[in-house]
Amino acid sequence: MALTLDDVRRVAHLARIAVDDAEAGAALGQLTRVFGLIEQMQAVDVSGIEPMAHAQDLVLRLRPDVVTEGDQRERFQAIAPEVDAGLYLVPKVIE
Amino acid sequence: MSNATLKELSLKLATGACSSVELTHEYLNKINRLNNDLGCFITVDGERSLAQAQAADAQRSAGRAGPLTGIPLAHKDIFCTQGWLTTCGSRMLANFVAPYDAHVVERCSAAGMVTLGKTNMDEFAMGSSNETSYFGPVRNPWHRETVPGGSSGGSAAAVAARLAPAATGTDTGGSIRQPAALTGICGLKPTYGVVSRYGMIAFASSLDQAGPMARTAEDLGLLLNVMAGFDARDSTSLDRPTEDYLRDLPRSVAGLRIGLPQEFLAAGLAPDVQRAVDAAVAEYRKLGATVVDISLPNMGLSVPVYYVLAPAEASSNLSRFDGVRYGHRAAEYTDLLDMYKRTRAEGFGAEVKRRILIGTYVLSHGYYDAYYIRAQKLRRLIAQDFAAAFQKCDVIMGPTSPTTAFRLGEKSADPVQMYLSDIYTIAVNLAGLPGMSIPCGFDGGGLPVGLQIIGNYFDEARMLNVAHQYQLATDWHLKMPPGIE
Known part of the structure; x- marks a missing residue:
């Protein structure tokens, strides 16, 4: 499988990272090298093997459905780029 | 002091x-x-x-x-x-x-x-x-x-x-x-x-x-x-x-069974590193340990598997950095999408972007099974190799890194060369096992060499015992860098 410049641009868009042409070109070269390494995986027969998502086969713990954290809005918003009246501000998305 | x-x-x-x-x-x-x-x-x-x-x-x-x-x-x-x-x-x-x-x-x-x-x-x-x-x-x-x-x-x-x-x-x-x-x-x-x-x-x-x-x-x-x-x-x-x-x-440590994986002697292992690790194993023999040859046949795949799974998880984890709630936000942008894209383009460095792109790609439609699921299956094979090895030994030993410290800039142009410097450590994370490194000597240039000790799940106390007994018998851990009083 050969990666193309369009793949790099598409993936960068999905990842919400702006790339100009020079960056996309450089990324293509390096990602091609990395995928050369990753392709080694294809040599092994993996039929019948269960995927391992996690180091321990854990069952997710459940806890009682009660409030454990108090209101931290002011503390958390003190470090936000832009807030007003307890709301995070972003550029307008709805006209 | x-x-x-x-x-x-x-x-x-x-x-x-x-x-x-x-x-x-x-x-x-x-x-x-x-x-x-x-x-x-x-x-x-x-x-x-x-x-x-x-x-x-x-x-x-x-x-x-x-x-x-x-x-x-x-x-x-x-x-x-x-x-x-x-x-x-x-x-x-x-x-x-x-x-x-x-x-x-x-x-x-x-x-x-x-x-x-x-x-x-x-x-x-x-x-x-x-x-x-x-x-x-x-x-x-x-x-x-x-x-x-x-x-x-x-x-x-x-x-x-x-x-x-x-x-x-x-x-x-x-x-x-x-x-x-x-x-x-x-x-x-x-x-x-x-x-x-x-x-x-x-x-x-x-x-x-x-x-x-x-x-x-x-x-x-x-x-x-x-x-x-x-x-x-x-x-x-x-x-x-x-x-x-x-x-x-x-x-x-008398009677301790040390497993030596043949895969740890791969190409790219610096001779000075191998010498120091061999000497450490010889010291353990003197202390009464025995040595067992073991094999981790899928270890060679750990680097490729890691560079699918870790970037995949990273691309998801790092999606939280969007310039809205904390951290950097671009100064100029045209709309919300542009704000995300510029914020992340400015806020992340080249290696982080590279891994986010790899991760996004292997998780994207049409590639998920070929990369992500396949990597998870290989992860199980790697973990099973360790489980089999620990039937025969108490701890596994080998080099921590194939070389001693390399020069600034030496590997920064080629990501793959950099990734391969973790060739002996990555499999341990994939399996979720405990691993440690202790000093065991120096190369010809006076740079330290690390001995890796890998234990079975929850064997940290035993590993610390094994390392401590070595440190009672040797003094590599007491050496100090020159010019540091």
Whole structure:
């Protein structure tokens, strides 16, 4: 499988990272090298093997459905780029 | 005094030979003198450290001191520390003051330990040389033109240069063990789930694990006793009975079965590294251990598997950095999408972007089965190799890193070369096993070599015993970088 410049641009868009042409070109070269390494995986027969998502086969713990954290809005918003009246501000998305 | 171990400092504080304030002053002075050259710390805040030291001294006067009360340590800048900058080595978080403490930081503070500062690291823990940090590289105290390894490079170099008696680190693919090896100190990555990840900025959540970095195996145990423990705020934290990781230190290693995987003698292993590791194994034989040849046939696949799984998890974890709630936001943008894209283009460095792109690609429509699911299947094969090996041996030994410290810039042009420097450590994370590195000699250029010790699940106490017995018989861990008094 050969990666193309369009793949790099598409993936960068999905990842919400702006790339100009020079960056996309450089990324293509390096990602091609990395995928050369990753392709080694294809040599092994993996039929019948269960995927391992996690180091321990854990069952997710459940806890009682009660409030454990108090209101931290002011503390958390003190470090936000832009807030007003307890709301995070972003550029307008709805006209 | 800054050459003392945690154990020795604990004794000095207990007998009143020094106070925590005096000790903290001494380390801060040393940091002040050497940090410009070495780049170990991103943030130092002497006033805060001294206030903590005063509180520790008061605790001791009140008769409420524990073994580590008043002892300073450095935290990797991946751990949230309330009131301190927590940058994760990134421009994205260059202005981020954490609103809460990580579990590990909380535990260390509760034990009365003093925070000396926040250590430099590869950006978001992605790197093996500390060169991807937004705040500049860390230099290896043994040779200033070489790297300290990474990603916990600042922690490792700080401990090696005696700027801190111990430090915290994190290890996703070798980030505690490889820098420990390259700087001649000790580092332990516990079994996945032993130390809470709460407040530890996530890179690859199924692999990330925090652990201690120090100068002796005994010190690692002292610190692990503080760091380990159940925490309901991390869904992968294991609810197990509390252990004393020092309990087995005095045990003899006679009869210990050491597994030597043939795959650890792969091409690319530096002859000097192999010599030092062979000599360490010979020392263990003298101490009564036996050697068993084992095989980890799928180990060669661990690097490719890791570079699918870790970037996949990272691309998901790092999607939270969007310029809305905290961290960097681009100054100029046209609309919301443009704001996200510019914020992330400016906030992340080249290696982090590369991994996000890899991760996004392998998770994208049409590629998920071929890459992500296949990698997870191979992960199981790698874990099964270890399970089979531990039928025949108690611990596995080999080199931590194929080479000693390499020169700054030597591998930064080629990501694949850089990735291969974790070839001996990554499989341990994929399996979730505990692994450690201890100093076992030097190469011809005077750079330290690390011996990797891999244990079965929850065998940390046994591994520390094995390392401690070696350190009673040898003095590699006592060697000091030149020019460090």
